Amino acid sequence: MTWLAKHARSSRTKPIISWLSLPRGIARLLGCAVLVETAGVSLYLTIGLLYFTRVMHLPVAQVGAVMTGAAVVGLLIGVPVAHLADRYGARPVLVWAVVGQAVATATYALVDSLTTYALTACLAVAFERTAYAARGAIMGELPQNKDKITTRAKLRSIGQIGAAVGGAAGGLVLQLDDPSAYRTALLTNGVLLLISAYVSTRMPDVKQLSSSGGLRLEVLRDRPYLTLASMNALLAMHFGLFEVAMPFWIVHHTTVPEGLVGGLFVLNTTMIVVFQMLFSRGTEEPHSASKVMARVGFIFLLACLAFALSGSQTSLSVPLLVIATSVYTIGEMMHIAGGWGVSFALAPPGRHAQYQALWGTSTAAGIAAGPLITTTLVLPFGITGWLAVGTGFALASCFFPTVMRWALRTRTRNGDDSAYSAGEADTGVAESSIVKES
Numbered sequence: 001m002t003w004l005a006k007h008a009r010s011s012r013t014k015p016i017i018s019w020l021s022l023p024r025g026i027a028r029l030l031g032c033a034v035l036v037e038t039a040g041v042s043l044y045l046t047i048g049l050l051y052f053t054r055v056m057h058l059p060v061a062q063v064g065a066v067m068t069g070a071a072v073v074g075l076l077i078g079v080p081v082a083h084l085a086d087r088y089g090a091r092p093v094l095v096w097a098v099v100g101q102a103v104a105t106a107t108y109a110l111v112d113s114l115t116t117y118a119l120t121a122c123l124a125v126a127f128e129r130t131a132y133a134a135r136g137a138i139m140g141e142l143p144q145n146k147d148k149i150t151t152r153a154k155l156r157s158i159g160q161i162g163a164a165v166g167g168a169a170g171g172l173v174l175q176l177d178d179p180s181a182y183r184t185a186l187l188t189n190g191v192l193l194l195i196s197a198y199v200s201t202r203m204p205d206v207k208q209l210s211s212s213g214g215l216r217l218e219v220l221r222d223r224p225y226l227t228l229a230s231m232n233a234l235l236a237m238h239f240g241l242f243e244v245a246m247p248f249w250i251v252h253h254t255t256v257p258e259g260l261v262g263g264l265f266v267l268n269t270t271m272i273v274v275f276q277m278l279f280s281r282g283t284e285e286p287h288s289a290s291k292v293m294a295r296v297g298f299i300f301l302l303a304c305l306a307f308a309l310s311g312s313q314t315s316l317s318v319p320l321l322v323i324a325t326s327v328y329t330i331g332e333m334m335h336i337a338g339g340w341g342v343s344f345a346l347a348p349p350g351r352h353a354q355y356q357a358l359w360g361t362s363t364a365a366g367i368a369a370g371p372l373i374t375t376t377l378v379l380p381f382g383i384t385g386w387l388a389v390g391t392g393f394a395l396a397s398c399f400f401p402t403v404m405r406w407a408l409r410t411r412t413r414n415g416d417d418s419a420y421s422a423g424e425a426d427t428g429v430a431e432s433s434i435v436k437e438s
Contacts, residue, residue, distance in 0.1 A: 026138060026203055027151045033199040034155050037098070038162035039169075040192030043185055044105055046170025051108070051182040052117065062114055070121040071368055074129045075361055081126070082133035082357030083217060086350060091203050093353075094134035098197035100127035106190025109183040129357070136356025138203060139344075152340045153280040157273045164269060219354045224407035225346055229362035231403070232342075234396035235293075235335055236363045238300055240370015241389065242268070242328055245378045246307065253311040253382065256318050264325045271329045279330060280337035289341025290404035292334050297397025299331035304390030308383040339363070342400075346407055 052063045085093040104124035111117045139148055173185045219225060247261045283289040306324030310317045339359060347355035377385040 027154075029199055029203050030135070030138070030151065031155060031158050033098075033196040034159050035162040036192050036199070037196040038159040039166040040105075040189040040196075042163040042166030043170045043173075043192075044108075044166075044189045046167050047173050047182055047185050048108075050174065050177075051186070054177070055179045055182050056111070056117070058114060058117070066114070066118045066121050068368075069118065070125040071364070073122045074125040075365055075368070077126055078129045078133065078357045078361035078364070079217060079219065079354055081130045082137075082353040084130065085134040085137045085353035090134045090137035090353060091200065094131055094138065094203075095197050095200045097127045097131035097134060098193055098200060101131060102190045102193030102197065105193065106187050109186040129360070132360050133353040133357035136343075136360070137353035139352070139356075148344045149280055149284050149337065149340050150277070153277045153337060156336065157276045160269050160273045160276075217354060218348065218351055219358050222346075222407075222410075224403055224410055225355065225358070227403050228342055228346075228400070228407065229358050231396055231400060232293075232339055232359065233362040233366040233369075235296060235300075235393060236366025237370040237373055237389075238328070238332065238335070238393065239367045240372075241304075241374060241378070242325075242332075244371045245374040246325075248374070248379055249307060249311065250321065252379070254317045254321070255314055256310075256321065260318065260321065264321060267322070267325050268329045268332075271326065272333060275330075276333050276337070279333040280340070283337045283341030286341065286345035286404055286408060287401070289338050289345065290400040292338035293342065293400040294397050296331050296335045296338060297394040299327060299334065300393040301387075301390035303328035303331060304386040304393075308386035311382060338400075342404065346411070 049060075049063060052058050053060055101124055104120050104127060107120050108117070111120055139151060169188075170185065173181045246264065250256060250261055251258055283292050303324050306320050306327060310320035310324065343355055343359040344352075373389055377389055379385070381388070
């Protein structure tokens with residue numbers, strides 16, 4: 001029996017709505033905060049570019065430069081600011097980071113120059129990365145790996161629902177195309193983030209251990225983990241591949257209606273909402289999580305092959321694109337879930353924020369580099385480019401189990417095998433539950 005069939009059979013009787021229910025306490029509060037926050041952020045992302053170009057009358061090139069600069073700031077400060085959560089506690093850092101993000105994004109409605117826009121964008125990204133690390137630290141305090149993974153999986157599905165709502169609201173703003181509507185939407189995003197911050201204040205405080213001493217940024221000395229994060233960055237380029245290469249490929253290399261692009265994005269989102277829990281099974285224990293990551297690259301290779309064939313098989317283009325998107329989304333869900341298993345299992349007690357921050361930074365770096373492989377490989381070289389990228393994904397993923405064994409050996413040598421033993425103890429229960437997050 002295949003891995004997919006085994007888990008599909010065990011989940012067949014569970015209603016989807018029960019999958020998304022979260023237990024009382026940290027998990028449910030995180031779910032409420034994520035739902036509200038993703039709705040607001042998606043609203044902003046939908047309208048942001050057009051607001052800055054149409055209402056503020058900034059050149060597209062300048063807006064792109066600011067976005068790139070802000071992204072670089074986020075990459076550079078992600079790990080250092082995570083130390084705040086490890087040192088002073090995740091809950092207060094999370095609350096104040098989300099408040100800062102709310103103020104910064106609402107301030108977009110008031111900025112009147114490129115300089116103030118650039119400063120505000122950098123602050124918004126800095127607060128967002130700090131919140132991401134603090135939220136990961138809170139998640140890391142759940143008692144068992146299976147609880148962490150299951151909660152992250154549900155949060156990702158809930159986040160996709162919030163993003164869909166925010167995106168739909170942003171679409172209405174774009175239809176109105178009125179300066180006051182844009183500014184109202186920006187202020188609404190700020191309010192939603194403040195609501196998320198208030199919900200976060202209700203979370204129980206998390207005991208942190210950094211104040212007892214030790215390396216301030218221990219994660220930067222962890223060579224096996226740095227290697228795994230680098231491999232994750234290579235895999236994370238797939239986000240840019242789907243979001244950039246797929247639409248351009250359909251428009252310029254196939255004869256299918258351009259409206260299919262939106263339909264494929266809807267298919268991707270729907271599959272994540274419904275199936276993220278299912279494809280997160282089996283990542284609770286470090287060895288199995290690394291094996292899932294090892295499969296991911298080959299799944300992306302199959303997706304790339306289907307995308308490539310859609311450009312030459314005119315009569316089969318639509319079904320090939322649907323198959324490619326479905327296979328890609330399966331790989332995406334497995335990549336995200338395997339990453340949760342790896343990053344949670346290897347984080348020492350009291351260092352969850354910096355370990356989650358480094359993993360998130362590696363993912364963000366891959367996402368940022370994704371458009372580069374689209375413009376240099378896929379679009380210029382067509383089928384050959386798709387296959388080259390897919391082969392690169394397969395090569396990047398196949399060494400995960402080897403590096404994971406290295407990481408576990410270093411922890412045993414250092415007398416810190418708690419992550420491994422906790423994950424191993426969960427294995428028997430893991431087969432009947434499911435997993436995960438930015």
